[in-house]
Amino acid sequence: MPEASENKYGTTPYSATQRSNLGEEPRSSKLTKSLIWPLLALNVIITVLGLIHLQTVDTTEYYNEVLPPDQAQGLTPEMVDTMHTWTIISFIGFGALSVILFLIVGLGLRATKTWARFMGIVFAVLFILSEGLSLLFTVNYGELQTLELFNAVLSWVAVLLTIWWIVQAMNKQTAQWFGFHRRLQH
Structure with a gap:
């Protein structure tokens, strides 16, 4: 005769070791969890390439290009150096900060946490709005x-991969x- 359950409803409580009863994880969920890591790597590469670019440019010429003409004219060399230091x-x-946020979201996704999926979607939409609009305009x-062209191409790859990640998430x-x-964890 089978052993009686200790649960008053006559069912055995769920055990984390009985995951086979949950069914197979959907492909979209697996992609949501795994695509975050290539996105992190792309983010790091784009950041490093951006830093290399900032180190190799003529600072006065750089700020003359990125600032409105009326603001760039009044800058002294000391102001340009200070601005460049703060930019770096x-x-x-x-x-x-983005690496830390990627790690938090990635580890949360790995643990199948709903908050991580939500945070990832919010950050991904903000990234697409900021980076995508920047790349377009x-x-x-x-x-x-x-170097700048390679960085722009990688940024476009990151935007497209982020869109694919959002679709999966x-x-x-x-x-x-x-x-x-989430229901199982409560």
Whole structure:
């Protein structure tokens, strides 16, 4: 005779070791979890290439190109150096922050946490809005040097991969899979 359950409803409680009862994880969910890591790598490469570019440009010429003419005319060499230092520090700070956020979201996705999927979608949409619009409206593709062109191509790859990630993360099967795991964890 089978052993009686300790649960008053007559069913055995769920055990994490009984994952085979959940069914197979949908492909879209697996992609949501795995695509985050190539996106992280692309982000790091783009940031490093951007830093290399900032180190190789003539600072006065660079700020004459990126600032409105009336602002660029009044800059002293000391102001340009200070602005360039802050630009590099900001670039490194935003790069480090994005790596930390990628790691938090990636590890949360790996653990099938709904909050990580939500955060990832929010960050991905913000990335597409900022990077995609920047690539469309501020990059002068006819005047790019080799390093800048390579960085722009990688940025486009990152935007397209991010769009694909969003499609996978928003997939109905992915939402159901993450929702099912959320209910199991409570």
